[in-house]
Amino acid sequence: MEDQAKRRAYEMWEADGRPEGLDQQYWFKAVSEIASAAAAQIKPARKRVSRAKKAA
Numbered sequence: 001m002e003d004q005a006k007r008r009a010y011e012m013w014e015a016d017g018r019p020e021g022l023d024q025q026y027w028f029k030a031v032s033e034i035a036s037a038a039a040a041q042i043k044p045a046r047k048r049v050s051r052a053k054k055a056a
Helices: 002-015 023-041
Strands: none
Touching: 002 023
16 A cells, blocks of 8 residues: 555645645545545445344
């Protein structure tokens, strides 16, 4: 994930005209994007449906 974050941060930095002194801002934006994309791919756990016990 670190390499992916480096690449994404660099892409965003270049797209914004290479401003100086904002390296951490771009790093955290990239990590946030990657984490959000990964979380979107996780399927939520299925809810268990309790079944009523039959009386004997």
